[in-house]
Amino acid sequence: MRDLSSTSTYLRLVKVFKWIGQPAQVFGLMLSHLVMLTTILIIMCPLLYILLLSTQSPAQYYHFPPRLWPGLSFLTNVRHAWTQVNMGQLLLNSAIISIVVALGKIALSISSSFAFVYFDFRGKSLCFALMLITHMLPLPVRVIPTYILINELGWLNTYKALTIPLFTSTTGVLLFRQFFQTVPTDYLDAARIDGAGPLQFLRHILVPFSSTRISALFLIDFIYMWNEYLWPLIVANTPRTRVIQIGLKQLVATDAAVDWHFVMAGVLIATIPPLIVLICLQNNLVKGMSLSVEK
């Protein structure tokens, strides 16, 4: 803009556009919208495609040139996918373990952060280091001994194996610890004058204060657990305890050609619960995760 300002063309342009505002900015704004809308279209394209395919029959989607209008087989496809892998049971399993893991992670990280911030005790930094270390040990680096342990405990193919080993959350501990440190000590003093003990203070002051962070963490952990694949495949691959993600694999793993219309109906069903959680809680995500902004 500055380089052009000496040329007469630019001066004339300024005169013409003066009543709109600044031309460079109007142009830039239009360009921004164009870029965003194009990207959104590209991002949405696969979604629209699976929506389309889940309504079609093989004759329609094998057709060339591609038919880009919906068919009438949506309910048939959903019903077939549902019964082929017993999706009711799989969805129930996934829902149970995702909710339990999310709540378990939240409860344990609140209680450990409470201990770290509001008490003095021996071995505090050692305990904190231990919490951080779990972050450096993702499943692949310890998968075989953990599997052997689960087997020895007799937990194979139980909900216990799918939930309890996943209850630690470094993210949660850091999030709540950092938040508790910012709660003014006035609240603690007031609570104590009223005769509240540690448990009452935790329950009536800290937990209600943390609601944004609790929902952010619930969102992250629910989606994380709903989408988990390797661990459920190893420890709970039976009809009674199988999760939805493994069910999707079963929909594809046929000897004949893949029935894409059933598979896509399955993908849609499997995606709805985490999507609902995301839509309901996404405003808390950015607020709850940005550690410095919120008071």
Added chain:
Amino acid sequence: MQSRFPNRVLPYVFLAPSLLIALTFFVVPSAQTLLLSFYRVSPLQDKRIFIGLDNIIRLLKDPEYLNSIAISFKFALLVVPIGLSISLGLAIVGSRRRKIFNVYRALLIWPYALSPASVGLIWALMMEPNFGLVTTLLKISNSINFNFRTNGTHALLLLSAACAWKMLGYNFIFFLAGLHSIPSVLREAASIDGANRWTQFWRITFPLLSPTIFFLIIMNTLYAFFEVFGLVDVTTGGGPGRATDLLIFRLYRDGFIGLDTGFASAQSMLLLIMVLILTFFQFRYVGNRVFYQ
């Protein structure tokens, strides 16, 4: 008044469940992995022979494993730099208008809710050799016969596209948060001093955004190496041939299908070294300002 509760027992009660789980399922099994990597274990897990570093040596001499390392790095290189550049560009464009930006954000973040398995299936469909949308477009425009079931490069491209697409929304959100924390005064001052947009980006935005960039590089790399098992398992199954036999998939094949426990444990140890290097960088350059599992 003190800012702490004077209780000697209670903190341990509050910490006990977390510590118990961390020790039982994280620390002890990791130590056992190290031990197991020195043994040859029979498939029925009943006999163990100490063989020292033989597993590691066998691993590093195995051309297929070296191939897996190469493929994993190639995959990460396809996913991380390209995905991050695109989402950074988008975030810079998207951060300009505040009102409409909520709508854009909602429309860009949703792939975050999709599982690696679903994303894999969606892209396997998009690139289906007979009728997939991308395949058809490529055939019409460049007459390329895209077939991920027979062509190894195509299979790896499929996985990369799926992974990058899934991470786009996640990266976009973190970049937006990072951009919003940069005071606009700095850019205004630079603009008064005559800096154009290009200079402003490289001298102000980029350096101030570097913690976010580092954080996202690490998270995306970890994702590309450790979280893509489901993606590979539902789409290519490591094939065609061994063309998409990523490290994590190889570990599963050797440990849980081949039941070669010692050999698979040695692979886990190599992965652990990689995680340690990455987390070292994370704490060194990002601190714990932004944190996410």
